[in-house]
Amino acid sequence: MTIPLWTPSRRRVEAARLTEFVRRYAPGATDFEAVHGWSVDQREEFWAAVWDYGGVIGERGERRSVQRTAMPGARFFPDATLNYARNLLRRSDDAPAIIATAEGVADQVLSWRDLRAQVAQVAAALRADGVGAGDRVAAWMPHVPETVVVLLAAASIGATFSSCSPDFGTLGVLDRFGQVEPTVLVAADGYRYGGRTFDVRDRLAEIVAGLPTVRRAVLVGNVDHDAVAPATTAWCDWVAPHRAMTEPDFVELPFDHPLYVLFSSGTTGAPKCIVHRAGGILLKHIAEQQLQCDVRAGDRVLYFTTAGWMMWNWLVGALASEATIVLADGSPFEPGPSRLFDVVDAHDVTLLGVGAKYLDALRKDGERPGDDHDLGSLCTICSTGSPLVAEGFEYVYEAIKPDVHLASISGGTDLCGCLVMGDPTRLVFAGEIQGPALGVAAAVFGDDGRPAAVDETGELVATAPFPSMPLRFGADPDGARLRAAYFERFPGVWAHGDFAARTTHGGFVITGRSDATLNPGGVRIGTAELYRAVEALPEIAEALAIGQPWDSDVRIVLFVRTVAGRDLDAALVERIRSEVRRRCSPRHVPARIVAVTDLPRTRSGKLAELAVADVVAGRVVRNTEALANPESLAQFKNRAELVD
Numbered sequence: 001m002t003i004p005l006w007t008p009s010r011r012r013v014e015a016a017r018l019t020e021f022v023r024r025y026a027p028g029a030t031d032f033e034a035v036h037g038w039s040v041d042q043r044e045e046f047w048a049a050v051w052d053y054g055g056v057i058g059e060r061g062e063r064r065s066v067q068r069t070a071m072p073g074a075r076f077f078p079d080a081t082l083n084y085a086r087n088l089l090r091r092s093d094d095a096p097a098i099i100a101t102a103e104g105v106a107d108q109v110l111s112w113r114d115l116r117a118q119v120a121q122v123a124a125a126l127r128a129d130g131v132g133a134g135d136r137v138a139a140w141m142p143h144v145p146e147t148v149v150v151l152l153a154a155a156s157i158g159a160t161f162s163s164c165s166p167d168f169g170t171l172g173v174l175d176r177f178g179q180v181e182p183t184v185l186v187a188a189d190g191y192r193y194g195g196r197t198f199d200v201r202d203r204l205a206e207i208v209a210g211l212p213t214v215r216r217a218v219l220v221g222n223v224d225h226d227a228v229a230p231a232t233t234a235w236c237d238w239v240a241p242h243r244a245m246t247e248p249d250f251v252e253l254p255f256d257h258p259l260y261v262l263f264s265s266g267t268t269g270a271p272k273c274i275v276h277r278a279g280g281i282l283l284k285h286i287a288e289q290q291l292q293c294d295v296r297a298g299d300r301v302l303y304f305t306t307a308g309w310m311m312w313n314w315l316v317g318a319l320a321s322e323a324t325i326v327l328a329d330g331s332p333f334e335p336g337p338s339r340l341f342d343v344v345d346a347h348d349v350t351l352l353g354v355g356a357k358y359l360d361a362l363r364k365d366g367e368r369p370g371d372d373h374d375l376g377s378l379c380t381i382c383s384t385g386s387p388l389v390a391e392g393f394e395y396v397y398e399a400i401k402p403d404v405h406l407a408s409i410s411g412g413t414d415l416c417g418c419l420v421m422g423d424p425t426r427l428v429f430a431g432e433i434q435g436p437a438l439g440v441a442a443a444v445f446g447d448d449g450r451p452a453a454v455d456e457t458g459e460l461v462a463t464a465p466f467p468s469m470p471l472r473f474g475a476d477p478d479g480a481r482l483r484a485a486y487f488e489r490f491p492g493v494w495a496h497g498d499f500a501a502r503t504t505h506g507g508f509v510i511t512g513r514s515d516a517t518l519n520p521g522g523v524r525i526g527t528a529e530l531y532r533a534v535e536a537l538p539e540i541a542e543a544l545a546i547g548q549p550w551d552s553d554v555r556i557v558l559f560v561r562t563v564a565g566r567d568l569d570a571a572l573v574e575r576i577r578s579e580v581r582r583r584c585s586p587r588h589v590p591a592r593i594v595a596v597t598d599l600p601r602t603r604s605g606k607l608a609e610l611a612v613a614d615v616v617a618g619r620v621v622r623n624t625e626a627l628a629n630p631e632s633l634a635q636f637k638n639r640a641e642l643v644d
Contacts, residue, residue, distance in 0.1 A: 002505075004427035005397050006406065013425045018291045025049040032426055032435060033506060040441040040464055044068065047076055047283055047439060047467060054286035054320065057090065058082025058252070058279075065465075071492050072482060074465035077279060080255040084278040085156035085248065088319035089116050096324045098145050099300070099347050103192040103330035107346075110145050115152075117246045118145075122153035124242035129216045131183050133158030133251060136261075138182035139307065140173055140207065142166055142191040143329040146220050146235065147307050148316055150186050155259060155278070156248045159183075162261040165308035166191045166198070167603065170206045172625030176263045179273040179474045181213040186235075188220045189227035194331045201229045208232070255279030258471055262310055262413045271626065272485065273474030276416050280467035284417040285317035287438050293351060293380055293407060294424040297322035303353030303382070304332055304340060309604040310413045311353065311384065323350075332358055341369040341400075348377040355385035355605045356392060356408075357542070363395040364541055364563065370400045380405045382422070385605050387510045387528040390431030391536055408433045410498065410510050414486070415468045419460060419496060420508045431532075432507035440466050442508070444500050449490050457501045457526060459514055462494040469494070499526035515610065518547040520554050525588055527609060530558065533583040534576055539566045544599045545590065546613040548642060557616065557642060558590035561599055568595035594641050598632040612636050 013019060022035050025046075029035040039046040044064035051060055061079025068074055091097070091112040098110040110118070131137060137154040141147040141163060154161040162180045164173060166188050177185070185208065190199040201219075208217045208231050219232040228234065259278035263271035289295040301318040302325075305311040318325050326347055332340050332354070344352055362369070369375070381396060381404055388408050396406050407422025410433060418437045426434050436442035441464035444452040452458035473482045489495040499511045511526025518525040527545045534543040541561045547554040560576070562568055573593050580588050600608040603626065611621045615636040624630035 002429055004429055005393055006404070006428040008405065008425055008427075016424045017294050017296060018423065018425055021049070021053055021291055024053070032423055036436055036438060039438040043439055043464065043466070044076070050283050050287045050291075050439070051077075054283070054290060055090075056082060056282065056286070057087050068465065069492075071465050071487060071494055072469065072479065074469075075256065076283075076465075076467045077255045080279060081252040082255065082279055082282070083156065083250040083252055084259050084282055085119065085152040086250040087282055088152060088316070089119060089248065090320075091322055092116050095298075097319065098148060098325055098327060100145050100327040100329070101343055101347075102142075102144070102328075103195065103334050105192075108145065115145075115149070116248060118149045119152045119156060120245040120248040121239045121242040122149050123156045123248055124245050125238050126153060126159065126184060127157060128241070129184055131157065131159050133253065133257075135159045136180045136182040137161050137184045137186070138177045138180055139163040140166055140168070140177075140185065140187040140204070141220065141307050142188055142222055143306055143312065143327050144188075144220075144222060145327065146186070148325075148327075151260065151316060153248075156250050158251045158253050158257060160258045160260060160275070162263075163307040163312070164263070165306035165603065166200050167193070167306070167628065168308060169625045170203050170210070172623075173203075173207050174210045175623065175625060176271055176273075177207070177211055180261055182211065183213060184216045184218065185211060185214045186218045186220060187232075188222035189229065190223040192223060192330050194334050197223050199223070201227070204229055205231070253278065256471055260313065261474065262313065262416060264413055271623070272481075274413060275471045275474065276468065277471040280469070281313075281317065281416055282320060284415070284439075284466070284468035285314060286320055288314075288418055288421060289318055289323075290321050291438055292421050292423055293382065294405070295321045295323050295351060299323040299350040300326055300348055300377070301351045301353075302326035302328055302340070302343060302347075302349045303351075304328055304355070304358070305353075306603065310416050311604075313416055315353070337362060337365060337367050338369055338373065341373045341375065344378055345374050350377055351380040351382065352378060353382035353384070356383045356388040357386060357605055359383060359388060359392045359395065360535065360542070363392060363399070364538075368399040375401050378404055380407055380422075380424070382407045382409055384409045384411075386607065387512070387532075388431075389532045389535060393428070393430040410508070411437070412496070414470060414496070415466070417468050419462060420500075420510075427505070429503070429505055429507065432503050432505060432509055434507050436508070444502050444508075445490060445493070445495075449493075452502070454502050454504055457499060457511055459489070460496045460498040460500040460508070460510070461490060462496065499528075513609070518545060518554065518556050520547065520556055520587055525556075529584050530556075530580060530588055530590075533580045533588070534558065534560065536583070537575060537579060539563055539572055540576070542599055544607050544609060544612060546609055546616060548592075548613075548616055550591070555591035556588070557592045557594065559594050559596045559599065559612070559636070561596055568593070592641055594639060596632075596635050598629060598635070600627050600629055600632045602626055603628045616642060
């Protein structure tokens with residue numbers, strides 16, 4: 001029998017917000033399976049309970065849903081009105097709403113009172129520029145308070161917001177914001193990362209020139225307070241006429257009013273322009289954060305992200321729980337690998353969110369943050385971005401903190417939330433996500449469209465509607481692209497694009513993106529299964545696998561980056577093959593293993609497997625702007641090892 005890595009204490013279970021919620025709204029449910037079943041079968045009742053428990057400010061209306069089973073087409077609370085920003089700015093006192101920390105500058109604290117005033121002033125500046133409900137506001141900004149202020153100001157007046165981070169190149173920004181057609185663009189003069197400062201004003205000039213709908217470009221002096229740039233207005237000058245404003249004027253809007261636009265990574269073409277509905281996002285984040293991450297008023301939440309990843313939007317949503325959000329901009333390894341844990345201790349962070357690859361990097365480097373940090377405030381560690389291997393789970397409990405809720409979570413930009421995630425009242429097992437998200441009918445389907453057996457790998461799906469499904473895609477008037485993206489493979493069922501399996505504990509194991517699934521001999525293999533086996537070897541820093549068409553079939557090619565000072569010799573190649581055969585199966589064993597010095601990844605840190613497959617096959621990678629390190633693709637081209 002598998003031994004759990006963490007068992008929540010009885011006291012912790014009793015005090016959990018999920019326990020309180022169940023007692024209040026589903027007293028007949030005796031375990032999580034029953035609670036989840038109720039949350040899906042009686043989903044209108046569940047989401048109404050989330051509205052009440054989360055103290056949503058607004059009018060819910062009489063109807064709780066229309067077309068309750070249609071996917072796409074279902075709508076929740078069609079008569080409701082609310083304002084997203086009002087719900088995030090429910091406090092007005094001197095307690096901290098935002099704590100910002102960045103490389104090379106002093107920490108900044110913004111109280112709830114100050115945040116409300118800044119939102120009011122920026123909203124007034126937007127209105128003065130003619131921005132109203134239905135217009136678009138874009139931010140090309142780092143992970144700083146001004147970015148949060150612009151989102152909330154836009155939402156307060158009904159404008160739709162979109163953002164990406166300043167490390168995006170010109171074409172990457174235009175590929176995204178060109179679809180949004182913003183009226184106002186807010187941009188920084190530069191950013192700091194890895195001990196260096198990057199001035200992006202040359203790119204900004206190109207971006208402004210490439211967005212003909214922009215009537216006002218606002219420059220935020222992020223690295224130089226006095227920075228100027230052609231065809232822009234300084235942030236201070238833009239806001240100055242409205243400094244007397246202290247309270248926002250919120251516009252009440254329909255539940256499905258477009259709140260913000262997120263974009264897919266876009267490594268295989270133009271990024272999808274995903275429009276999200278305000279009410280659905282608000283309820284989804286309340287359910288995830290308060291019930292399954294146990295976030296409460298006064299907590300301090302740090303998710304390491306950029307403004308170009310959906311976890312930034314998720315983090316901002318924690319304001320609705322009256323939690324302080326901690327913005328950590330720059331590199332997590334600058335000035336050293338313990339930086340994020342330094343921030344946890346300095347600011348009493350209660351929830352720390354990171355990418356799985358960050359934890360893997362710490363583990364590989366032998367870092368032990370728990371040895372020289374107090375971490376007394378830390379209750380929850382969330383991990384996402386890619387599957388966290390079993391050794392990563394064990395590392396957290398052995399080297400960081402033995403009594404912490406490790407919540408591996410998985411979802412995506414498409415729903416700006418999770419399909420499967422943690423539960424503060426249940427056991428944590430190595431390598432497993434604890435269970436489905438409440439209100440989401442998560443399941444695993446085989447190729448035949450039927451539920452897969454326990455431990456059988458298949459497609460991660462949702463079989464019933466939930467409120468944060470996308471409102472629409474940009475430039476998709478009849479919804480054809482949205483239906484093709486999620487509902488064509490299994491009609492009436494959301495196919496998420498992840499390869500997964502249910503476990504005997506009621507949890508999930510994500511084994512990779514199904515669009516990057518390997519098919520040697522017609523057998524579907526998730527790439528994460530390979531990575532788990534290969535990256536367990538101390539000589540391997542990270543790996544990336546693709547399927548290469550070969551001899552009327554597909555063969556597995558594995559690219560590896562070794563740790564410093566270790567070469568990929570014949571002995572190591574044999575060890576890799578042996579380990580894959582032992583831990584996975586003979587079918588998983590790579591036909592070719594090739595050494596590289598870097599692996600391409602998206603700006604949110606995900607491996608760009610499909611881009612590598614395109615390069616190896618001699619195809620053009622259609623959107624290198626979506627990659628954080630596009631120069632790494634050159635080493636995959638015309639490899640002699642792959643042509644014989």
